[in-house]
Amino acid sequence: MDVRASTSPFSPNIADTLGDVNIFTAAGDPVFFKDLWDQSQGIAVVALLRHFGCPCSWELASALKEAKPKFDAAGVKLVAIGVGTPNKARILADRLILLPDIQLPFPMDCLYADPERKAYDILGLYYGFGRTFFTPAIDDVSALTLMHQAKVFSRFGALQKAVKNYTIKATPDDKSGVLQQGGMFVFKGKQLLYARKDEGAGDHAPLDDIFDVCCKVPVA
DSSP: OOTTOOSTTSOTTHHHHHHTOEEEETTSOEEEGGGSSOTTTOEEEEEEEEETTOHHHHHHHHHHHHHHHHHHHTTEEEEEEEESOHHHHHHHHHHOEEETTEEOOOOGGGEEEOTTOHHHHHTTOOBSHHHHHTOOOSSOHHHHHHHHHHHHHHTHHHHHHHTTTOOGGGSOSSGGGGGBOOEEEEEETTEEEEEEEOSSTTOOOOHHHHHHHHHHSOOO
16 A cells, blocks of 8 residues: 555545535536435545546546446445546546547546635645655655656657647646646445545556455445
């Protein structure tokens, strides 16, 4: 399990705090966070992407799309949220290429927009120029930067495939959103089972870890 994944910094009531946060479906309809999954016993994987115009977000969305049948089979609700307006979310969904020369759009019913970064702020996800380009999370910034770059470059093939139909038009009109980092969370009802903040752009949670968490929890 990723050592950076920990629920300890979060309040036991974090789901309630998030519950009344208003975000938007990719179609542009407002929706409360508490309505994204069954708040009693439902298991949900909540992936907070960076902004919709970030190539690394396209890579993560591609991986989530390919993994969705496995989530579905386990009875797990997949929720992907990005920074930007709903029309930017639709650009990603419509143009995302997962296989060479075959367009497989990201499922709209799993995709949400948080243009004001409300959920990101409540979850304390990292933000700023330094995190976006240098990921200064330890004293030896240079060492971490090299580690982070190596991790991203190790997935170069997947990144290249995911951005085959990429367009910068998905970037938020409010350019302050491009400095937002993402994270990955797993809930069972209102209980937070897994939490991981991305250290920088492209520092995604290993999906194998997410599957392990979901599979350890009995699904009603």
